[in-house]
Amino acid sequence: MRLEGGSALSLRRWWRSAGFARAGIAHAYRTQPNFRIEVWAGTLACAVALALRAPLAPVALACALVLGLELVNTALEAVVDLASPELHPLAKVAKDAAAGAVLVASGGAVVVALAVLLPPLLRVLGF
Structure with missing residues (x-):
């Protein structure tokens, strides 16, 4: 891998791209309340998986x-x-469909959490 220049394999180019990605994540965290909730819910789910010694990979x-x-x-x-900028029916469809994708994934994440975390949690609680 080259460390300089405009090559696609350039470490400098990769680091710059990673900076743009970090900026996008930071923007979402600052401006999107649902993203903040999901970050902390995910952090909690991963911590619970670690504490229960449950498989971390599916939860993560x-x-x-x-x-x-x-x-x-x-x-x-x-x-x-x-x-x-004005209201348009197709703009609504695009936004609603993207929000629906997040909702579907969130439902799947709840199912994963129940399947992976509930059995060891019930064992710890004595059920």
């Missing part, structure tokens, strides 16, 4: 899916607002 992947889709939803809303 479900959390990453929800957060990733929330970031895509935020990006899509910004683009739709830029392209269509």
Whole structure:
């Protein structure tokens, strides 16, 4: 891997791109209340998985899916607002569908949490 220049394999280029990604995540955290809730819910779910010695991978992947889709939803809303400042039925469809994707992933994450975390939690509680 080259460490300089414009190559796609450039470490400098990758680091710059990662900075843009961090800026996008920070913007979403600052401006999107649902993203903040999902970050903390995911953190709690992962902590519970670790505390219960339950498999972390499915919980972490479900959390990453929800957060990733929330970031895509935020990006899509910004683009739709830029392209269509006035209310438009297709803009509504785009925004609603993106929000629906987050909702579907969130439902799946709840199912994963129940399947992975509930059995060890019930054992700890003596059930």
